[in-house]
Amino acid sequence: MPRQLPRSRLRSTAAVFTTLSALAATSIITGPSVAGPYATAPCALQRTDAHHSEGLDTWNAAYPRPARALDAVMVFLSFPDWDPLTTPAELAADHFPATSDFFARASYGRFTLRPHQLKRWIRMPKPSTAYAIRRDWSPDHRTAYLRDALAAADGQVDFSRYDIVYLVADPDAPGVDSDATKVVNLDSPLRADGTDIRRVVTVFEQHPPDRLVLAHETGHVFDLPDLYRRPTDGKGDWDTHVGDWDLMGSQFGLAPDLFAWHKWKLGWLDPRQVVCVGGPEPARLTLEPLGAGPGVPVPGVAGAPVFGLGAGTKLAVVRTGADSALAFEARGPVGNDRAACRAGVLVYRVRSETESGHGPVEVIDAHPHTEACWEDSVYPSLADAPVGLGESFTVPGDGVRVDVEGRTASGAWTVRIAVG
Known part of the structure; x- marks a missing residue:
């Protein structure tokens, strides 16, 4: 794991330590039942021979499964x-x-x-x-x-x-x-x-x-990969792939909760909590904050804490290729993400054939021309990556559009995802 200097010192130096084929024919397909953490939903990528592959159709039996104590x-x-x-x-x-x-x-x-x-x-x-x-x-x-x-x-x-x-x-x-x-x-x-x-x-x-x-x-x-980028010359930013958004990218991240994709891989999400999106019609769904679980307070629309979330949809997935997918999840100051810089719908690309440490996950910046939380973020350029309330974003190169249309009284996010 790379070490990190204080952000003020980082800014004064040059070095910063810081993966089925077609999309489903219907608009929304909820993943079927799984055996342990195995996933057979049409948007589940297949595990490959890549070290710590992000494929999750089977579990690598060489690793202990965190599905028990x-x-x-x-x-x-x-x-x-x-x-x-x-x-x-x-x-x-x-x-x-x-x-x-x-x-x-x-x-x-x-x-x-x-x-x-x-x-x-x-x-x-x-x-x-x-x-x-x-x-x-x-x-x-x-x-x-x-x-x-x-x-x-x-x-x-x-x-x-x-x-x-x-x-x-x-x-x-x-x-x-x-x-x-x-x-x-x-x-x-x-x-x-x-x-x-x-x-x-x-x-x-x-x-x-x-x-x-x-x-x-x-x-x-538990077979999770390194998500940071290690510069070949030892110089430059380590956190360009995912920034603050997953512990496997940086232990210093403001929002270090594991991606919903990783929680799916580890067996911590029920099949009904993952939605596969595809087909000609846009999909409308409600995404619960990733950190919301039993007994965890979630800031409601009025700002007061709300309890009881945790069993709803956590992850929406668009299959983009044999070994790639786009993932959509709601992130905000909840649970392990309590210090998150920005709230909204985070979009990231997953590749199952990409090795650990070579960018198997890449967060897609919905605000590529701005940065946020300059003093505290491990990579301010991605600190404001989520699509915010009332915003629309089209993923470059894929034509997949997400509209964040509103918030429920309980603090969940209502979104519209259109493929193509």
Whole structure:
């Protein structure tokens, strides 16, 4: 995950760290029943061989499905060349309950992440500098680190009990690089306690850490891709693809809730909450705010909080090709998006054959000539991307038009979508 400097400093520098064939014949087709998170609606893209493919017709069984409670163990690693300045309890509090709370809100209470923290440091056999920890870590050093960590912890951790493993390094040790935090996927699994360990979250975060960084990395454990753009020369904006609009783009985003497409992929949306749009006649529908769920207050038209939303339509999809689709969802200051810069109907393109980190999702800016929330947004040009109340927008290159016609008393958005 890229690091981010304060916006004022970013502005003063040059570098900013910051995927079925035809459309349905009828105007609106609600997705049929699904098995787990599998989706067979006509607008559901097929999963491809791309790393973390955005196809969602099947689930990649190599990854745990967040459709039930999952248990995660946090193992805290110290090194012989440094005495820790923090405690395991302090580092655990950096990430929990914030990470669990994020997923509880994002899943509308359908998924629970249960952390189990070791209460003491486990000493690694080699100095921190011996592992050459860095963002683009060499396979040999990385494998040595993982083998040593699992061997050191094996006497105190029954790895067969856990779905997710977080290896948390002493952040102050001299060889630790906070930019190296990532999920390591192993072609040949390591084995401990009779269990194959195929991926590990290696945490090298500073104390305190980047906001929601562990939620981002945990998203990879659930087969979600990186949505940021990594410049080949290390210079330029990292956030040009999705800006603030999904945690997998930036953990610093003002509206970090997962896209409705991701919630569909993970099995957190019911089939009736996804509408496929196509055919010759325009479709009129009501989109609930993405963050609205049981017990979550939604600003009503008069401004007073309204409760009870959460079971209505969250996502409208227009199929645009064999491996591409347009998605429409309502975003605003609700739930995980409570700091959202602008409210309205967000439009984005999804491609199932595009690899993680190469733009599998791209937000389409309905206001390409303006920007917003300059001081706080990770990418102000996309901060005002949603189509606002009373506005119309035609998606360039596709001819799909969306009109945001009104708001209901409960705060939902009424929209008209015309294809072609």
